[in-house]
Amino acid sequence: MRLNGEIYDGEDGVEEEQKHVVGYALTLKKKNSFLKPKFERLARSVNYCMALSLVNLCQMLSSIRCNKGILFVAIDLNRPLSDQGPFDIILHKLLGKEWCEIIQDYRQTHPEVTVLDPPDAIQHLRNRQSMLQDVVDLNLSDFCGNCGKVGVPRQMVIKKDPLSIPDEVTKAGLKLPLVAKPLVVDGSSKSHELFLAYDQFSLSELEPPLVLQEFVNHGGVLFKIYVVGDAIKVVRRFSLPNVSKSKLAKVAGVFPLTRVSSAAASDDDADLDPGVTELPPQPLLERLAKELHHRLGLRLFNIDMIREHGTRDIFYVIDINYFPDKLMGQITT
Numbered sequence: 001m002r003l004n005g006e007i008y009d010g011e012d013g014v015e016e017e018q019k020h021v022v023g024y025a026l027t028l029k030k031k032n033s034f035l036k037p038k039f040e041r042l043a044r045s046v047n048y049c050m051a052l053s054l055v056n057l058c059q060m061l062s063s064i065r066c067n068k069g070i071l072f073v074a075i076d077l078n079r080p081l082s083d084q085g086p087f088d089i090i091l092h093k094l095l096g097k098e099w100c101e102i103i104q105d106y107r108q109t110h111p112e113v114t115v116l117d118p119p120d121a122i123q124h125l126r127n128r129q130s131m132l133q134d135v136v137d138l139n140l141s142d143f144c145g146n147c148g149k150v151g152v153p154r155q156m157v158i159k160k161d162p163l164s165i166p167d168e169v170t171k172a173g174l175k176l177p178l179v180a181k182p183l184v185v186d187g188s189s190k191s192h193e194l195f196l197a198y199d200q201f202s203l204s205e206l207e208p209p210l211v212l213q214e215f216v217n218h219g220g221v222l223f224k225i226y227v228v229g230d231a232i233k234v235v236r237r238f239s240l241p242n243v244s245k246s247k248l249a250k251v252a253g254v255f256p257l258t259r260v261s262s263a264a265a266s267d268d269d270a271d272l273d274p275g276v277t278e279l280p281p282q283p284l285l286e287r288l289a290k291e292l293h294h295r296l297g298l299r300l301f302n303i304d305m306i307r308e309h310g311t312r313d314i315f316y317v318i319d320i321n322y323f324p325d326k327l328m329g330q331i332t333t
Helices: 028-034 035-043 048-054 097-109 119-124 162-172 200-203 246-249 284-296 327-331
Strands: 007-010 019-025 070-076 087-095 114-116 149-153 155-158 176-181 192-195 211-215 221-230 231-238 254-257 300-307 314-322
Touching: 019 028, 019 211, 087 097, 097 114, 119 200, 155 162, 176 246, 200 254, 221 284, 284 300, 284 314
Parallel strands: 019 070, 019 087, 087 114, 149 314
Antiparallel strands: 155 211, 176 192, 176 211, 192 254, 221 231, 221 300, 300 314
Protein backbone atom coordinates (compact mmCIF):
# COMPACT_ATOMS: atom_id res chain seq x y z
CA MET A 1 0.00 0.00 0.00
CA ARG A 2 1.01 3.62 -0.34
CA LEU A 3 1.84 5.60 2.81
CA ASN A 4 2.93 9.23 2.57
CA GLY A 5 3.60 8.85 -1.11
CA GLU A 6 5.53 5.56 -0.83
CA ILE A 7 4.61 1.98 -1.79
CA TYR A 8 5.00 -0.70 0.87
CA ASP A 9 4.71 -4.44 0.55
CA GLY A 10 1.61 -5.58 2.46
CA GLU A 11 3.22 -8.75 3.84
CA ASP A 12 6.57 -7.78 5.27
CA GLY A 13 6.45 -4.02 5.15
CA VAL A 14 9.44 -3.77 2.85
CA GLU A 15 9.54 -0.41 1.17
CA GLU A 16 9.36 -0.40 -2.61
CA GLU A 17 9.99 2.37 -5.06
CA GLN A 18 6.93 4.56 -5.51
CA LYS A 19 4.95 3.58 -8.58
CA HIS A 20 2.00 4.93 -10.50
CA VAL A 21 -1.07 3.11 -9.22
CA VAL A 22 -3.76 1.98 -11.65
CA GLY A 23 -6.97 0.83 -10.01
CA TYR A 24 -8.95 -1.49 -12.24
CA ALA A 25 -12.57 -2.64 -12.24
CA LEU A 26 -12.96 -5.30 -14.92
CA THR A 27 -14.93 -8.44 -15.53
CA LEU A 28 -13.03 -11.69 -15.01
CA LYS A 29 -12.86 -12.24 -18.77
CA LYS A 30 -11.46 -8.76 -19.35
CA LYS A 31 -8.97 -9.10 -16.49
CA ASN A 32 -7.66 -12.39 -17.87
CA SER A 33 -7.26 -10.96 -21.37
CA PHE A 34 -5.66 -7.69 -20.22
CA LEU A 35 -3.58 -8.34 -17.11
CA LYS A 36 -1.45 -11.19 -18.34
CA PRO A 37 1.61 -12.03 -16.17
CA LYS A 38 4.09 -10.82 -18.77
CA PHE A 39 2.29 -7.50 -19.08
CA GLU A 40 2.15 -6.99 -15.30
CA ARG A 41 5.86 -7.75 -14.93
CA LEU A 42 6.66 -5.23 -17.64
CA ALA A 43 4.42 -2.63 -16.01
CA ARG A 44 6.10 -3.01 -12.61
CA SER A 45 9.56 -2.59 -14.11
CA VAL A 46 11.30 0.73 -13.58
CA ASN A 47 12.24 0.43 -17.25
CA TYR A 48 8.58 0.37 -18.23
CA CYS A 49 8.88 3.57 -20.26
CA MET A 50 11.31 1.85 -22.60
CA ALA A 51 8.26 0.00 -23.89
CA LEU A 52 5.68 2.64 -23.19
CA SER A 53 4.75 3.14 -26.81
CA LEU A 54 2.85 -0.11 -26.26
CA VAL A 55 0.44 1.32 -23.71
CA ASN A 56 0.86 5.08 -23.58
CA LEU A 57 -0.52 5.20 -20.04
CA CYS A 58 2.26 7.49 -18.88
CA GLN A 59 1.03 10.20 -21.24
CA MET A 60 -2.37 9.96 -19.56
CA LEU A 61 -0.94 11.09 -16.23
CA SER A 62 -0.83 14.81 -15.55
CA SER A 63 2.61 14.57 -13.92
CA ILE A 64 4.85 11.75 -14.96
CA ARG A 65 8.16 10.20 -14.08
CA CYS A 66 8.37 7.23 -16.37
CA ASN A 67 11.02 5.40 -14.37
CA LYS A 68 8.56 4.75 -11.54
CA GLY A 69 6.74 1.82 -13.15
CA ILE A 70 3.04 1.01 -12.85
CA LEU A 71 1.26 -1.06 -10.22
CA PHE A 72 -2.19 -2.52 -11.00
CA VAL A 73 -4.57 -2.79 -8.04
CA ALA A 74 -8.00 -4.44 -8.14
CA ILE A 75 -10.86 -2.19 -7.00
CA ASP A 76 -13.05 -3.79 -4.34
CA LEU A 77 -16.63 -3.35 -5.55
CA ASN A 78 -17.92 -4.07 -2.05
CA ARG A 79 -16.22 -1.00 -0.57
CA PRO A 80 -16.74 2.70 -1.32
CA LEU A 81 -14.40 3.74 -4.12
CA SER A 82 -13.44 6.93 -2.27
CA ASP A 83 -12.05 4.79 0.57
CA GLN A 84 -9.62 3.02 -1.75
CA GLY A 85 -6.39 4.13 -3.38
CA PRO A 86 -5.01 6.65 -3.82
CA PHE A 87 -4.99 6.02 -7.56
CA ASP A 88 -3.32 7.81 -10.42
CA ILE A 89 -5.54 6.12 -13.02
CA ILE A 90 -8.77 4.16 -12.86
CA LEU A 91 -9.27 1.65 -15.65
CA HIS A 92 -12.74 0.16 -15.93
CA LYS A 93 -15.15 -1.69 -18.14
CA LEU A 94 -18.21 -2.57 -16.12
CA LEU A 95 -21.85 -2.16 -17.06
CA GLY A 96 -24.74 -0.93 -14.96
CA LYS A 97 -26.26 2.34 -13.86
CA GLU A 98 -24.95 2.02 -10.30
CA TRP A 99 -21.32 1.66 -11.40
CA CYS A 100 -21.61 4.57 -13.83
CA GLU A 101 -22.93 6.78 -11.03
CA ILE A 102 -20.07 5.70 -8.76
CA ILE A 103 -17.48 6.61 -11.39
CA GLN A 104 -19.15 9.92 -12.23
CA ASP A 105 -19.22 10.92 -8.55
CA TYR A 106 -15.59 9.86 -8.13
CA ARG A 107 -14.50 11.97 -11.11
CA GLN A 108 -16.11 15.03 -9.56
CA THR A 109 -14.52 14.54 -6.15
CA HIS A 110 -11.13 13.36 -7.47
CA PRO A 111 -10.34 15.50 -10.54
CA GLU A 112 -6.64 14.66 -10.15
CA VAL A 113 -7.32 11.02 -11.10
CA THR A 114 -7.46 10.03 -14.78
CA VAL A 115 -10.50 7.81 -15.44
CA LEU A 116 -10.31 5.60 -18.52
CA ASP A 117 -12.81 6.29 -19.82
CA PRO A 118 -15.81 8.53 -18.90
CA PRO A 119 -18.98 6.36 -18.63
CA ASP A 120 -21.06 8.69 -20.78
CA ALA A 121 -18.47 8.47 -23.57
CA ILE A 122 -18.40 4.68 -23.34
CA GLN A 123 -22.19 4.57 -23.48
CA HIS A 124 -22.05 6.26 -26.87
CA LEU A 125 -20.51 3.07 -28.29
CA ARG A 126 -23.14 0.81 -26.75
CA ASN A 127 -25.53 1.79 -29.52
CA ARG A 128 -24.69 0.94 -33.12
CA GLN A 129 -26.94 3.73 -34.33
CA SER A 130 -24.88 6.41 -32.60
CA MET A 131 -21.38 4.88 -32.62
CA LEU A 132 -20.67 5.67 -36.28
CA GLN A 133 -22.28 9.11 -36.43
CA ASP A 134 -19.02 10.83 -35.61
CA VAL A 135 -17.42 9.13 -38.61
CA VAL A 136 -20.24 10.33 -40.88
CA ASP A 137 -19.51 13.91 -39.86
CA LEU A 138 -15.76 13.66 -40.56
CA ASN A 139 -14.01 15.24 -43.52
CA LEU A 140 -10.41 14.06 -43.32
CA SER A 141 -9.46 15.54 -46.69
CA ASP A 142 -8.94 18.88 -44.95
CA PHE A 143 -6.19 17.33 -42.81
CA CYS A 144 -4.36 14.71 -44.87
CA GLY A 145 -4.88 15.78 -48.48
CA ASN A 146 -5.19 12.86 -50.87
CA CYS A 147 -4.45 10.08 -48.37
CA GLY A 148 -7.95 8.64 -48.70
CA LYS A 149 -11.63 8.97 -47.92
CA VAL A 150 -13.33 7.45 -44.89
CA GLY A 151 -17.06 6.91 -44.68
CA VAL A 152 -19.73 4.61 -43.25
CA PRO A 153 -21.79 2.06 -45.20
CA ARG A 154 -25.42 3.10 -45.63
CA GLN A 155 -27.49 1.74 -42.78
CA MET A 156 -30.84 1.97 -41.04
CA VAL A 157 -32.30 1.03 -37.68
CA ILE A 158 -35.21 -1.34 -37.15
CA LYS A 159 -36.64 -1.17 -33.62
CA LYS A 160 -39.76 -3.34 -33.90
CA ASP A 161 -42.07 -5.38 -36.15
CA PRO A 162 -39.83 -7.71 -38.19
CA LEU A 163 -42.59 -8.17 -40.76
CA SER A 164 -42.17 -4.54 -41.79
CA ILE A 165 -38.44 -4.85 -42.49
CA PRO A 166 -38.70 -5.67 -46.24
CA ASP A 167 -40.87 -2.61 -46.87
CA GLU A 168 -38.67 -0.38 -44.70
CA VAL A 169 -35.57 -1.49 -46.60
CA THR A 170 -37.27 -0.72 -49.92
CA LYS A 171 -38.27 2.74 -48.75
CA ALA A 172 -34.75 3.46 -47.53
CA GLY A 173 -33.24 2.30 -50.82
CA LEU A 174 -30.68 0.00 -49.20
CA LYS A 175 -28.99 -2.49 -51.51
CA LEU A 176 -28.60 -6.20 -50.82
CA PRO A 177 -26.84 -8.02 -49.32
CA LEU A 178 -27.26 -6.51 -45.86
CA VAL A 179 -25.37 -7.16 -42.64
CA ALA A 180 -27.71 -7.35 -39.63
CA LYS A 181 -26.27 -6.36 -36.25
CA PRO A 182 -27.93 -6.08 -32.83
CA LEU A 183 -28.63 -2.43 -32.04
CA VAL A 184 -27.27 -2.60 -28.49
CA VAL A 185 -23.70 -3.66 -27.66
CA ASP A 186 -23.79 -4.89 -24.07
CA GLY A 187 -20.79 -7.19 -23.95
CA SER A 188 -22.85 -10.35 -24.32
CA SER A 189 -22.18 -12.92 -27.03
CA LYS A 190 -25.62 -12.18 -28.46
CA SER A 191 -24.68 -8.55 -29.12
CA HIS A 192 -21.95 -9.82 -31.45
CA GLU A 193 -24.21 -12.16 -33.44
CA LEU A 194 -24.18 -10.95 -37.03
CA PHE A 195 -26.20 -12.13 -40.02
CA LEU A 196 -25.93 -11.65 -43.77
CA ALA A 197 -29.23 -11.29 -45.63
CA TYR A 198 -29.20 -12.09 -49.36
CA ASP A 199 -32.81 -11.42 -50.23
CA GLN A 200 -35.38 -8.89 -49.14
CA PHE A 201 -38.16 -11.18 -47.97
CA SER A 202 -35.94 -13.19 -45.62
CA LEU A 203 -35.29 -10.00 -43.68
CA SER A 204 -38.52 -10.61 -41.77
CA GLU A 205 -36.77 -13.55 -40.07
CA LEU A 206 -34.53 -11.14 -38.17
CA GLU A 207 -35.15 -10.09 -34.60
CA PRO A 208 -35.27 -6.33 -33.86
CA PRO A 209 -33.95 -4.06 -32.49
CA LEU A 210 -31.15 -4.16 -35.02
CA VAL A 211 -29.06 -2.21 -37.51
CA LEU A 212 -29.06 -3.13 -41.19
CA GLN A 213 -25.87 -2.12 -42.95
CA GLU A 214 -25.08 -2.42 -46.64
CA PHE A 215 -22.39 -5.02 -47.28
CA VAL A 216 -19.39 -3.50 -49.06
CA ASN A 217 -17.13 -5.85 -51.02
CA HIS A 218 -13.66 -5.52 -49.52
CA GLY A 219 -11.61 -8.46 -50.74
CA GLY A 220 -12.04 -10.50 -47.58
CA VAL A 221 -9.68 -8.36 -45.50
CA LEU A 222 -10.54 -6.23 -42.46
CA PHE A 223 -8.24 -3.69 -40.79
CA LYS A 224 -8.43 -3.51 -37.01
CA ILE A 225 -7.01 -0.23 -35.71
CA TYR A 226 -6.16 -0.32 -32.01
CA VAL A 227 -5.89 3.05 -30.28
CA VAL A 228 -4.40 3.65 -26.83
CA GLY A 229 -3.96 7.33 -26.17
CA ASP A 230 -1.64 8.49 -28.96
CA ALA A 231 -0.43 4.99 -29.85
CA ILE A 232 -1.88 3.22 -32.91
CA LYS A 233 -1.45 -0.37 -34.08
CA VAL A 234 -3.05 -1.77 -37.25
CA VAL A 235 -3.48 -5.48 -37.98
CA ARG A 236 -5.10 -7.29 -40.87
CA ARG A 237 -7.73 -9.94 -40.32
CA PHE A 238 -9.61 -12.25 -42.62
CA SER A 239 -13.17 -11.12 -43.23
CA LEU A 240 -16.08 -12.07 -45.47
CA PRO A 241 -15.38 -12.77 -49.15
CA ASN A 242 -16.85 -10.59 -51.86
CA VAL A 243 -20.44 -11.26 -52.89
CA SER A 244 -20.76 -11.33 -56.66
CA LYS A 245 -23.89 -10.35 -58.56
CA SER A 246 -24.30 -13.93 -59.73
CA LYS A 247 -24.16 -15.26 -56.18
CA LEU A 248 -26.61 -12.63 -55.03
CA ALA A 249 -29.02 -13.76 -57.76
CA LYS A 250 -28.74 -17.44 -56.78
CA VAL A 251 -28.64 -17.33 -52.97
CA ALA A 252 -31.59 -16.51 -50.73
CA GLY A 253 -31.98 -16.44 -46.97
CA VAL A 254 -30.35 -15.06 -43.84
CA PHE A 255 -27.12 -16.68 -42.69
CA PRO A 256 -25.25 -16.27 -39.38
CA LEU A 257 -21.72 -14.96 -39.63
CA THR A 258 -18.87 -16.49 -37.66
CA ARG A 259 -16.39 -14.15 -36.02
CA VAL A 260 -14.00 -14.37 -38.94
CA SER A 261 -12.03 -11.33 -37.79
CA SER A 262 -10.81 -12.99 -34.58
CA ALA A 263 -7.14 -12.86 -33.65
CA ALA A 264 -6.67 -16.41 -34.95
CA ALA A 265 -7.78 -15.33 -38.40
CA SER A 266 -4.71 -13.31 -39.32
CA ASP A 267 -3.93 -12.94 -42.99
CA ASP A 268 -0.23 -12.25 -42.44
CA ASP A 269 0.85 -15.55 -43.96
CA ALA A 270 -1.86 -15.79 -46.62
CA ASP A 271 -1.21 -15.40 -50.33
CA LEU A 272 -3.48 -12.45 -51.06
CA ASP A 273 -3.51 -9.63 -53.58
CA PRO A 274 -1.19 -6.86 -52.29
CA GLY A 275 -3.77 -4.33 -53.43
CA VAL A 276 -6.20 -5.85 -50.95
CA THR A 277 -3.82 -6.28 -48.02
CA GLU A 278 -1.99 -2.95 -48.27
CA LEU A 279 -2.47 -1.10 -45.00
CA PRO A 280 -4.29 2.25 -45.03
CA PRO A 281 -1.94 5.27 -45.17
CA GLN A 282 -0.45 6.11 -41.79
CA PRO A 283 -1.40 9.83 -42.00
CA LEU A 284 -5.02 8.79 -42.57
CA LEU A 285 -4.99 6.44 -39.60
CA GLU A 286 -3.36 8.98 -37.32
CA ARG A 287 -5.86 11.69 -38.22
CA LEU A 288 -8.82 9.33 -37.96
CA ALA A 289 -7.72 8.14 -34.52
CA LYS A 290 -7.08 11.70 -33.33
CA GLU A 291 -10.43 12.99 -34.58
CA LEU A 292 -12.39 10.09 -33.08
CA HIS A 293 -10.52 10.42 -29.79
CA HIS A 294 -11.57 14.07 -29.69
CA ARG A 295 -15.16 13.48 -30.79
CA LEU A 296 -15.81 10.34 -28.76
CA GLY A 297 -13.89 11.43 -25.68
CA LEU A 298 -12.24 7.98 -25.49
CA ARG A 299 -8.62 6.86 -25.25
CA LEU A 300 -8.98 3.07 -25.38
CA PHE A 301 -10.82 1.79 -28.44
CA ASN A 302 -10.51 0.01 -31.73
CA ILE A 303 -11.85 0.78 -35.19
CA ASP A 304 -12.91 -1.89 -37.69
CA MET A 305 -12.26 -0.58 -41.18
CA ILE A 306 -12.43 -2.00 -44.70
CA ARG A 307 -11.22 -0.83 -48.11
CA GLU A 308 -13.77 -0.91 -50.92
CA HIS A 309 -12.70 -3.62 -53.33
CA GLY A 310 -11.19 -2.28 -56.53
CA THR A 311 -10.06 0.99 -54.94
CA ARG A 312 -6.95 2.11 -53.11
CA ASP A 313 -8.25 5.05 -51.10
CA ILE A 314 -11.92 4.51 -50.26
CA PHE A 315 -12.41 3.15 -46.75
CA TYR A 316 -15.41 2.43 -44.56
CA VAL A 317 -15.62 2.22 -40.77
CA ILE A 318 -18.04 -0.57 -39.92
CA ASP A 319 -17.67 -0.78 -36.14
CA ILE A 320 -16.02 0.91 -33.15
CA ASN A 321 -15.38 -1.00 -29.93
CA TYR A 322 -14.40 0.29 -26.51
CA PHE A 323 -11.43 -1.37 -24.79
CA PRO A 324 -11.57 -4.65 -26.78
CA ASP A 325 -10.02 -7.79 -25.31
CA LYS A 326 -7.08 -7.81 -27.73
CA LEU A 327 -6.24 -4.11 -27.28
CA MET A 328 -3.20 -4.28 -25.04
CA GLY A 329 -1.93 -7.47 -26.63
CA GLN A 330 -1.81 -5.77 -30.02
CA ILE A 331 -0.22 -2.54 -28.81
CA THR A 332 2.47 -4.46 -26.90
CA THR A 333 3.61 -6.58 -29.87
